[in-house]
Structures are given as structure tokens and as C-alpha cells.
Amino acid sequence: MRKVYIVGAGMTPFGKFPDRPYYNLGKQAALEAIKDAAIDHRQIQAGFVGNVMAGMVPGQKVFKELGMTGMQIVNVENACSSGATAVNLGYWAVASGQYDAVMAVGTENLTGNRSGGTALAPDPDDIEGVQGAVMPGIYAMRARRYMEEYGITPEDLALVAVKNHKHASLNPYAQFRNLVTVEEVLASRMIAEPFTLLQCCPVADGAAAVVLCSEEKMRELGAKGVQINASILVSGKYKTEPGDMTVPEISERASRLAYSMAGLGPEDINLVECHDAFTIAEILYYEVLGFCGRGEGVGLLRSGAVELGGKVVFSPRGGLMCMGHPLGATGVAQIVEAVWQLRGEAGARQVQGAKVAMTHVTGGGVSGMDNAACGVHILTV
Amino acid sequence: MSVKPATNQEYEFYHPDLFVMPENGAKPYLLGYLCQKCGKTWFPKAVPCPECWSEDIIQIPLSRVGKLYSYSTVHVGQKGIQTPYVIGYVDLPENVRVFAQLDMEPAELKIGMDVEVTAGVTRVDPNGVKTVSYKFKAVPAD
Ligand SMILES: [Zn+2]
Numbered sequence: 465m466r467k468v469y470i471v472g473a474g475m476t477p478f479g480k481f482p483d484r485p486y487y488n489l490g491k492q493a494a495l496e497a498i499k500d501a502a503i504d505h506r507q508i509q510a511g512f513v514g515n516v517m518a519g520m521v522p523g524q525k526v527f528k529e530l531g532m533t534g535m536q537i538v539n540v541e542n543a544c545s546s547g548a549t550a551v552n553l554g555y556w557a558v559a560s561g562q563y564d565a566v567m568a569v570g571t572e573n574l575t576g577n578r579s580g581g582t583a584l585a586p587d588p589d590d591i592e593g594v595q596g597a598v599m600p601g602i603y604a605m606r607a608r609r610y611m612e613e614y615g616i617t618p619e620d621l622a623l624v625a626v627k628n629h630k631h632a633s634l635n636p637y638a639q640f641r642n643l644v645t646v647e648e649v650l651a652s653r654m655i656a657e658p659f660t661l662l663q664c665c666p667v668a669d670g671a672a673a674v675v676l677c678s679e680e681k682m683r684e685l686g687a688k689g690v691q692i693n694a695s696i697l698v699s700g701k702y703k704t705e706p707g708d709m710t711v712p713e714i715s716e717r718a719s720r721l722a723y724s725m726a727g728l729g730p731e732d733i734n735l736v737e738c739h740d741a742f743t744i745a746e747i748l749y750y751e752v753l754g755f756c757g758r759g760e761g762v763g764l765l766r767s768g769a770v771e772l773g774g775k776v777v778f779s780p781r782g783g784l785m786c787m788g789h790p791l792g793a794t795g796v797a798q799i800v801e802a803v804w805q806l807r808g809e810a811g812a813r814q815v816q817g818a819k820v821a822m823t824h825v826t827g828g829g830v831s832g833m834d835n836a837a838c839g840v841h842i843l844t845v
Numbered sequence: 846m847s848v849k850p851a852t853n854q855e856y857e858f859y860h861p862d863l864f865v866m867p868e869n870g871a872k873p874y875l876l877g878y879l880c881q882k883c884g885k886t887w888f889p890k891a892v893p894c895p896e897c898w899s900e901d902i903i904q905i906p907l908s909r910v911g912k913l914y915s916y917s918t919v920h921v922g923q924k925g926i927q928t929p930y931v932i933g934y935v936d937l938p939e940n941v942r943v944f945a946q947l948d949m950e951p952a953e954l955k956i957g958m959d960v961e962v963t964a965g966v967t968r969v970d971p972n973g974v975k976t977v978s979y980k981f982k983a984v985p986a987d
Contacts, residue, residue, distance in 0.1 A: 591889050592944040595967060595978065596923060601932050604917035612915075612956045657918040657951070702895060704887055706914060706936040831944065 465559045469682045469689030470843070472501025472675035473803040475796075478787045479639045481669040482575040486518050489671035489793075490526035490571030497567065497673035497800075498530075503685055508675065509563040510536040512553045514546030514570040515792035526569055544739065544827025546570060547672065547795025548697065548839025554676045555695040564681045570796035571671035592831035599829055600664050600742065604656035607744035610710045611658070614759040616747075618658050622649035623762075624743040625662050625785055627771055632782025634772075634812035639668050639788040663743040668788020672797035690803045693726035694842040700833030714834040715739075715826050716752040722822070722840040723754070730754035733776055733842075734818040735805055737798035739825045740783040750778070753824065777815045780805060791827075795839055798823035806845040820844050862890045864979045865906070866964050873964045875907040875979060877939050886939040910961045910984055911937040918951045925968040935960055935981050948982040959984045 474496025476489050490513070498505050511532065513523030523537040542549040547570025554568040590597075607621060626646055632638035644662060652661040682689045698721065700714045707713070723729050730753065738753065740746035747761035755776055756764045764770060770778040781787060781801040784794060802821035804810045821843045828836025866873045878887040882899035888907065893900045916933035931947040931954065947954070948965050960981040967978045 593923075595944055596919070596926050596930060596932055596946050597944055598919060598922050600921065601917045601919045604919075605915035605932070605934060608917060609915040609956065654918075654920045656920060704889075704942060705885075705940045706942045709915065709934075 466561060467679045468555050468558045468676055468692045469679065470674045470692065470799070470803050471677050471682055471685060471687040471689040472497040472499070472503065473673070473800040474498075474500055475637060475672035475800045476670050477637045478668045478670035478790065478797070480575045480667070481573065484573065484669065485576070486515060486522060486571045486573040486671070487525035489573065489669060490522070490569050490673070491529060493571065493671035493673040494526060494530060494567060494569050497675050501675040501685065501687065503565060503675060505530060505532055507565050508532060508535065508567050510538070510554070510557055510566040512538045512540060512550040512557075512566065512568045514540050514542070514548075514550035514568070514795060515572055516541055516543060516546055517572060517574065517791065522571065523569070526571060541792070542828065542837040544741070544789070544791055544835075545697065545795055545825045545837035545839045546792040547797070548823070548825045548841065549795070549837065551674065551676070551796060551799055551841065552695045552697045552839060555692055558676050558678055565675065565677040567673060567675055568796055569671065569673040570793035572790035572792040573669045574667045574790055575669055590829065590831050593829065597829065597831070598656065600656035600659055602829065603742040603744055604659050606709045606748065607658055607742070610744060610748070613710060614762070616762050618650055619646050620762045620765070621658065621663060621743040621747070622646045623765055624740065624746045625649045627765070628740065628746075628779045628783045628785040631772060631780050631813055632786030635781050638782040638786045639666060640782070640786045659742055665741045665784035665789040668790045670788070670790045670793045670797065672793050672800045674796060674799055674803065690806045690843050690845055692841060693728065693844050694722040694840065696722045696725060696840045698838050700830065700835050700837070702832045704832050710748060711758070712748055712752055712826070712834045714838045715749060715824060718826070718838040718840040719753045719822075719824065722842050726842040728820060728842060730776070732820050733822050734820050735777040735780050735802070735815045736822045736824065737779060737781065737783065737801055739827065740779055740785050741789060741827070743785075746778060746783065749824065753822070772813065772815065780810065780813050780815055795823070795825040798825065799841055799843070802841070802843045806843060863888075864964075872909060873962055873979065874909050875943065875962055877905045877907040877941060878902050879905045886941055888941040888943060905939070907941065908938045910959050911935040911943070911981075913954070913956060913958050913960050913981075914942060915956060916947060916954045923968075925970060927969070933960070933981065946980045948980045953983050
């Protein structure tokens with residue numbers, strides 16, 4: 465297998481842009497990634513496009529006005545992991561030798577697609593969906609169970625939102641850049657107990673894109689790329705028997721495969737963009753991604769180790785919590801952030817001396833599965 | 846999914862394969878699917894057995910009482926379900942976990958408590974037609 469590098473990264477700010485269709489957002493992100501790579505767009509040999517809500521062939525609509533037509537375009541839908549799936553496919557297309565330069569794009573316009581006042585729910589054909597399951601409720605049950613087992617409080621949960629808002633306040637691409645206090649987080653309106661509004665990632669529109677290429681191509685471009693050392697994509701395991709909802713097995717498994725592929729471990733990682741869709745999620749991911757033991761997540765959070773300036777910074781861009789979560793875009797946007805951090809271009813939110821970054825997305829509500837799909841990447845400079 | 850109109854006013858959800866509301870007034874119960882080869886019980890029905898692919902599967906009544914694994918009161922939920930509503934995961938002795946709405950007040954909820962299956966309205970469509978399906982409630986003290 466060949467080494468694969470990211471030589472260009474671009475994204476739109478995340479926010480609510482009801483007037484900007486997904487293809488318009490995707491086009492902007494792709495354009496910026498190509499400019500950043502300083503590559504002639506005609507050298508891009510394939511495009512992989514993650515999107516959830518738009519329906520048929522979104523990638524063709526992203527690329528057509530860029531004149532990037534005729535090449536292989538693959539449209540991928542894998543719920544919250546759609547963007548990571550697009551990068552994973554691009555990775556293997558280059559690693560295998562099929563192509564020398566490809567693009568992965570994630571793009572989503574949710575404000576044009578979601579009805580207000582309802583929560584993201586599993587498919588209505590799903591047995592839990594039809595009985596009333598919604599994503600905040602499922603994660604709320606993880607939180608409730610974790611609170612019972614480890615004695616943590618709503619204040620502990622709120623600290624995740626406080627930290628991620630602090631990071632987002634330094635990020636011009638973030639949707640919510642205001643600072644919040646524990647009291648404000650807990651006083652926001654109730655969504656699914658124990659989660660208040662500020663403990664749930666908001667709806668957002670946005671797009672992100674990366675240019676991937678081989679080592680040879682990178683030399684030809686005279687670029688200094690960020691290497692993709694691991695690209696892992698797995699699905700959830702179906703079981704209807706009782707299991708421990710405070711240990712999301714899919715994320716644990718995907719991260720172990722990623723560590724093994726990269727030959728690196730949690731002790732090597734300087735920053736993580738994880739799937740902090742709800743406050744409890746980030747705490748669970750400190751544990752299952754291997755940064756602390758079971759039940760030690762809140763201790764790690766309170767120690768400051770996961771904050772800017774700490775040993776392993778979680779969600780330096782503000783995470784899903786403050787960026788918002790345009791489903792198909794998130795996985796690519798996390799990787800764009802990792803690229804900027806590893807190049808030392810992240811401005812006020814720069815993780816000093818960052819050499820190794822991990823990105824993690826997981827999602828899709830299917831009854832009997834932790835999540836439908838999980839993607840983990842490890843990148844280095 | 847099999848939603849069929851029971852009367853003009855009500856839908857019953859999944860009854861043939863999932864849930865029995867006996868007409869003689871006996872208490873309602875859920876149906877499990879026991880694999881005769883590997884011994885696993887599935888809910889909902891799965892043929893062949895997802896674990897061992899055996900098609901030798903028998904339908905069994907599941908225990909009516911289980912333990913509440915976790916719960917939440919949902920304030921922003923799905924269309925068609927009046928908020929707030931309570932949801933939970935219930936672990937049954939046949940080693941299956943069932944997601945359902947709980948016919949309970951938030952103050953009654955406690956992780957690990959015994960809850961029993963019941964029938965109740967789980968959603969109402971835009972025309973006011975109710976869906977009746979399985980729910981869980983606290984086991985009355987006696
Ligand atoms: Zn079996």
C-alpha cells in the first residue's frame with residue numbers, strides 16, 4: 465500500500481444558511497481545498513462526496529460547475545459518518561494505486577431539510593424509531609446510566625459544553641462563538657433529561673473538502689502534506705441482548721483498529737476531534753478511545769488535560785457542540801481542522817506543537833446497534 | 846413494519862409477531878424468538894437466527910416483568926407523540942433488551958426497578974387516530 469497525504473483542505477463556516485443549497489456549499493469547500501493544494505483541478509481523478517439528506521447524486525452537482533466532470537464520482541451516505549466514509553474511500557483509492565490525486569467532500573444543508581421542533585430520530589421503519597426513540601433520548605439514557613454508575617452530576621456534564629464553547633470562541637468557522645457558564649448550560653431549555661439545549665449539538669449547514677494524493681504526487685506539487693496514518697470505517701454490531709451503553713463498543717473497536725494501523729497509541733495523540741453530539745458523548749469517548757479508564761472521564765475533564773494547553777486537546781475547533789453538525793460534512797470538517805492544526809495554521813485555537821491528530825465520528829440510529837457507522841482517522845506531520 | 850388498522854379509531858402496531866393483547870382480558874405480553882440451535886432469544890423476530898443462521902426458531906412468550914436499565918424524559922421528540930414522554934430500556938430475563946415508552950411519572954423512575962409490559966397509546970396521527978402498542982409501567986406493590 466502507498467502512503468497517502470492530504471495536500472489541500474478547505475471548508476465553509478458552519479451555520480444556518482437556508483439560502484445556500486448543499487451543492488453551493490460543497491463547491492466553495494472544494495474550490496478552497498483545490499486552491500490550498502495549488503493543484504490543477506484537472507489532475508483530480510476522482511471525487512468522493514458525503515451527504516445524507518439531499519437525495520440522488522449530490523457529488524455531480526457539487527463538481528459540475530467546477531468543470532470537474534467525467535471523472536469517477538462516488539456519492540456516499542453513512543449517516544453521521546458519511547464524510548469520514550468519503551475520506552476513507554479516497555484514502556483507499558490512492559493507497560491502492562488506483563489514482564494519484566482525489567478529493568473527498570462532505571456537504572449538507574440541514575436547515576432546508578429538517579422540520580423545526582423535532583429531534584433527529586431513527587428511521588420510522590426502525591422498531592425503536594416507531595416507538596418514539598430520538599437521538600437525544602438515546603444519549604440521555606447513556607448519560608443517566610453513567611450518572612448512576614459513577615455518581616457524576618449535571619454540572620459535570622455541562623463542563624463539556626463550557627470547554628467546547630471556550631474553544632469555539634477562538635474559531636471563526638464555528639456557529640456558536642459565545643462563552644457559556646455551567647449555570648447557563650443547565651438553565652437552557654430541557655431537550656431529553658438530563659440534557660438541556662446547550663448539551664446537544666445544534667443543526668448546521670456547511671461543507672468541507674480535502675485533496676488526497678500519493679507521495680510522488682505530493683513531491684511533484686512541491687507540497688508538504690499531512691499524512692493519513694490510519695483510516696478506519698466500521699459498522700455497529702447487531703445485538704438485542706443487554707449491553708453496557710456507557711461503553712460504546714463501535715468506537716472502542718474502531719479506535720483500536722486505527723491505533724494498530726497507525727502503529728501509534730493514545731499517548732502519541734495531541735488532539736482529538738470526536739463525535740461530541742451530546743455532552744456525555746465526549747466523556748465516554750475520553751474513555752473508550754483510550755485516554756483514561758472507565759469512570760475517569762470527568763476527572764480527566766476537570767484536570768484540564770483535554771482543554772487547550774492540556775496534554776490531549778479534545779474538540780479544539782469547538783466540536784459538534786459549537787460548530788453544529790451538518791451530517792455529511794462533519795467527518796471531513798474534523799479532518800480539515802486536524803490538517804490546519806498539524807500545519808500550525810489554527811490561529812488562536814492552535815494546539816502548540818501538534819504532531820498527531822485523531823478524528824472520530826459515529827452515528828446513525830439503528831435499533832440493536834451502538835451506532836450504524838463509525839469512522840476514525842489518525843493524521844501526522 | 847406492520848401497522849394495521851384495528852378499528853377506525855386505532856392502529857395496532859406489530860401485533861402478530863411482537864405483542865399479544867389477549868382478548869380474554871389476560872395481561873399483555875411480548876413475543877420472543879428462541880433459536881433452538883444456539884439458544885439465543887431475539888426480539889424482534891429474526892429468521893434465520895442472526896447469530897448462527899439456524900431457521901429452527903420457536904416463538905415464546907417473553908417474561909412480563911423486567912428491570913429498567915435506563916430512562917429519559919423526552920421534551921423535544923417525534924411528531925405524533927405528545928411531549929413530554931418517558932422512554933426506557935428494559936432488560937427481560939430472556940436476555941433481551943426492549944426499548945419502549947414508559948407509562949410512568951418521572952418521579953417514579955429508578956434505574957434497576959421492576960417494570961411490567963402493558964398496552965397503551967404510543968402515538969397519534971394527524972387525523973387523531975391512535976396507535977396502541979407495548980409500553981412498560983411500574984409493577985404495582987401488593
Ligand atoms: Zn442461533
